[in-house]
Structures are given as structure tokens and as C-alpha cells.
Amino acid sequence: MPALSFIQAFSSQKKTAGQVLSPQPNPIRAHYKSIDDLRELGARVAKGEDVRLPDYDPIVFEERTVENARLILHSYRSSDAAARKGETITPAAQWLLDNYYLVDQNIQQVERDLPRKFFRQLPPLANQPSIPRVMALAWLYVGLRIVHSLVQATVNVIVLRFAIFVVASLVLLVMAIRAALVVF
Numbered sequence: 732m733p734a735l736s737f738i739q740a741f742s743s744q745k746k747t748a749g750q751v752l753s754p755q756p757n758p759i760r761a762h763y764k765s766i767d768d769l770r771e772l773g774a775r776v777a778k779g780e781d782v783r784l785p786d787y788d789p790i791v792f793e794e795r796t797v798e799n800a801r802l803i804l805h806s807y808r809s810s811d812a813a814a815r816k817g818e819t820i821t822p823a824a825q826w827l828l829d830n831y832y833l834v835d836q837n838i839q840q841v842e843r844d845l846p847r848k849f850f851r852q853l854p855p856l857a858n859q860p861s862i863p864r865v866m867a868l869a870w871l872y873v874g875l876r877i878v879h880s881l882v883q884a885t886v887n888v889i890v891l892r893f894a895i896f897v898v899a900s901l902v903l904l905v906m907a908i909r910a911a912l913v914v915f
Contacts, residue, residue, distance in 0.1 A: 766881050769874045773898075776871060793847060800838045807831045868906050875899035 775782050810824035820828075827834070879895040882888065 766878055769878050773871065773874065773878075776867075782867075792845075792849070796838065796841060800835075803827075803831075803834060803838070865906055865909065868902055868909075872899055872902045872906070875902065 772782065806824070807827055810820055810828055813820050813824070814828060875895055876899055879892055879899060882892050882895060
């Protein structure tokens with residue numbers, strides 16, 4: 732299994748005395764997009780252009796789940812060790828210490844209840860057969876919700892927020908209709 736950039740960054744950085752987790756230069760899984768990048772991507776998708784999802788590499792879901800579970804468990808154990816030594820931990824690490832049992836329950840539920848063939852059975856994008864269409868729609872929805880939040884937090888123009896909300900809701904409706912067509 733190829734190592735992810737997170738693991739490479741995690742293992743390649745030099746640890747100093749007393750440092751439990753090495754600092755991370757990048758987000759765990761992908762790069763953040765600016766509001767202009769998200770607008771451009773949304774416009775290209777709306778025009779029906781051949782859009783490549785940035786930084787997406789096809790994954791084997793079962794392997795990714797096991798890898799994520801290991802990384803989360805490592806973070807939990809490292810944070811717990813730091814807290815027991817009396818070191819200051821971040822609010823995110825404290826949240827993980829308080830709620831690890833919930834995260835672990837969800838990981839176990841996914842491993843137990845999600846069929847192994849689930850992602851392979853999803854219909855793919857025409858231009859990228861390794862990416863299910865619903866995944867592209869889901870990321871478009873997430874991007875639109877982020878844009879909505881940024882508009883609310885910055886300029887807070889109600890008409891613009893409403894337009895973004897409607898487009899995001901339509902994307903969500905399309906995902907729901909597609910899911911209903913598959914199920915029924």
C-alpha cells in the first residue's frame with residue numbers, strides 16, 4: 732500500500748524532546764481551495780466541462796479505512812500520553828480524548844455494515860471511471876456549503892447566500908434522486 736503524504740510527513744519530520752506529535756505542514760488529505768478556485772470549479776462543472784477533481788487518487792476503501800483507524804488510534808494514544816505527563820494539549824486533542832469511543836464505534840460500524848463492493852458499484856464519472864459520480868456531486872455540495880459560509884462570514888449578502896444555498900440544495904436533491912433511483 733503506497734504511503735500517503737500525511738504518513739510521509741509524519742514519519743520524516745525530526746522530533747524534539749518532549750514533542751509527542753510532529754507538526755503537519757499540510758492538511759491530512761487534500762489542499763484547501765480559495766473561494767475563487769471553488770467558484771471557477773463550480774462554473775466549469777455547471778458548463779459540463781471535463782473537470783478533474785484536484786488531488787484525488789483512487790483508493791481501496793478497505794485499506795483507507797484501516798489506515799485512518801490506525802492514524803486516529805495513534806493520535807489518541809499520543810494525546811493521552813501527553814495529557815498523562817501533564818503536557819498542554821490542543822482543544823482538538825482534548826476532543827479526541829473525550830470522544831474517541833464514538834469515533835471507534837463509527838469505524839467499527841463502517842467496517843461491519845458497509846458492503847466491500849459498495850464503491851465499485853457506484854456509477855463512475857464519464858471522464859474518470861475511477862471516481863463515482865456521487866463523490867463528485869458530494870464534493871461539489873461541500874464546496875458550495877463552504878462558499879456559503881464564507882459569504883456569510885464576510886460580506887453577508889442575503890441574496891447571494893440564498894443563491895448559493897439553492898444551488899447547493901439542488902446538488903443535494905440530485906444526489907437524493909439518484910440514490911432513490913438506485914434503491915427503488
